[in-house]
Structure formats: structure tokens, C-alpha cells
Amino acid sequence: MADCRSRPLIVAIDGPAGSGKGTVAVALARCLGFSYIETGSFFRTLAWRALDIRCALQDGLGLAAIVESVWFRQERHKVPIQALREERIGLAASEIGKISEVRAAFTIFQRQEVLQLRVPGVVIEGRDIGTALFPDADCKIFLTASVEARAKRRFLELQTKEREIAYAKVLEDLSQRDQNDKERVLSPLCPDTTYQILDTSKLSIEEATQAAERIVRKCLTDLRGRK
Numbered sequence: 001m002a003d004c005r006s007r008p009l010i011v012a013i014d015g016p017a018g019s020g021k022g023t024v025a026v027a028l029a030r031c032l033g034f035s036y037i038e039t040g041s042f043f044r045t046l047a048w049r050a051l052d053i054r055c056a057l058q059d060g061l062g063l064a065a066i067v068e069s070v071w072f073r074q075e076r077h078k079v080p081i082q083a084l085r086e087e088r089i090g091l092a093a094s095e096i097g098k099i100s101e102v103r104a105a106f107t108i109f110q111r112q113e114v115l116q117l118r119v120p121g122v123v124i125e126g127r128d129i130g131t132a133l134f135p136d137a138d139c140k141i142f143l144t145a146s147v148e149a150r151a152k153r154r155f156l157e158l159q160t161k162e163r164e165i166a167y168a169k170v171l172e173d174l175s176q177r178d179q180n181d182k183e184r185v186l187s188p189l190c191p192d193t194t195y196q197i198l199d200t201s202k203l204s205i206e207e208a209t210q211a212a213e214r215i216v217r218k219c220l221t222d223l224r225g226r227k
């Protein structure tokens with residue numbers, strides 16, 4: 001799949017919280033032999049660090065300075081995954097995702113991360129990968145599901161981790177995050193016509209992955225046909 005371009009093939013998977021995009025993106029990367037990048041973890045790590053060092057979540061310049069810091073480049077992987085998965089961190093990540101300085105700093109950081117990879121392809125998931133980060137991505141999928149289906153999945157996931165949490169609270173937090181992500185002025189969560197939409201409300205994770213794989217394989221075949 002190697003070609004003369006200076007970047008790997010890019011598969012962009014965007015969608016709201018709980019749409020299954022993380023699981024589907026990991027499975028896709030594995031079956032295609034591509035690398036995987038989860039951009040939500042960048043926003044979550046920044047939110048975690050800001051709360052840890054008491055940087056205000058409205059302080060755009062302070063937050064951008066964290067993204068540009070040595071800590072972010074070298075130490076960020078040390079934050080425990082469980083801490084990043086907490087819903088309060090998800091909400092904080094969604095808040096800072098509205099800030100222009102944060103999005104500008106991450107755009108530079110994440111593009112560099114991808115462009116320096118020496119791999120045939122990369123599956124990147126987030127909210128605005130195919131609209132803002134890589135509008136020229138080779139394949140774009142928008143994974144979605146009803147808010148109730150997504151809240152149910154998240155609720156079951158949290159329950160298996162033996163955390164006490166009410167379904168109503170999970171639904172409320174997800175709806176709040178949807179509103180933040182869709183209504184923000186900068187790079188809102190909104191697919192344009194270049195995306196293929198995949199509604200996973202009634203699909204199992206295996207079915208969703210298979211459907212996504214079919215879409216990507218067709219995109220890559222079409223791409224080869226155009227060369």
C-alpha cells in the first residue's frame with residue numbers, strides 16, 4: 001500500500017461520545033495493519049493536567065502552554081487510563097475543546113504526530129478529524145447512534161467496572177457533552193457530505209466493525225483505481 005505521498009493513508013472516524021468509534025477504530029486499525037490515534041485522549045489528558053495543576057479551564061493561553069510543554073510531550077502517557085476515562089474528565093475535555101487556543105495547539109501537535117509516522121496508514125478517531133484536522137483524509141466515516149443507545153452502552157460499561165452510577169446521570173452527562181461538542185463555534189461535531197454515515201444504534205460492535213471495514217476497503221479500492 002506504499003505510495004509516493006509524504007503522509008500515511010488516513011482513515012478518519014468521527015462521532016459523538018458512546019457511538020462505539022473507539023472500539024471500531026481499534027478493530028479497523030488492527031485488521032488493516034494501520035496505526036491508531038485517539039484524539040479524545042489528548043483532550044482528556046490536557047483536562048486532567050489542567051485540573052491537577054489548577055490551570056483554569058477557560059485559560060486558553062495557559063492550556064495551550066500545557067500542550068506545548070515538555071510534560072505533554074514526554075510525561076503525558078504516565079497518567080492512569082482510569083483517571084482519564086472518568087466522566088468529569090470527559091466533560092472537562094469537552095469544555096476545553098471549545099477554546100480556540102486549545103484547538104490551534106492540538107492541530108499543530110496532532111498533525112505532526114501523524115506526519116512523522118513511518119507506517120502505511122493510520123486510523124484517527126475524534127470529533128473533527130475529517131473536517132478540520134485532515135480534511136483530505138482518504139476515507140471518512142461518521143459513526144453515530146441515538147443518545148439512548150449510547151447512554152445504555154456507557155452505563156453497561158461503567159457497571160462492569162463496578163462503579164455506582166445511575167443511568168439517568170449517564171444520559172444527562174452524554175447529552176451535555178453532545179450539546180457542547182455540536183454547538184461549539186469552532187470545529188463543531190457535524191459531518192459534511194464527504195463522510196459516510198454509519199448508524200450503530202441497532203448494531204452489535206462486531207456488526208458495526210464489519211460495516212466500517214467494508215466502507216474503508218471500498219474507499220481504498222476506489223483510491224487505488226484512481227491512481
Ligand code: DC
Binds near residue numbers: 039094
Ligand atoms: O472521544 P472522547 O469522548 O474521549 O473525547 C472527550 C472530549 O474531548 C469530547 O467530548 C470533546 C473533546 N474532543 C474534541 O473536542 N475534539 C476531538 N478531536 C476529540 C475530542
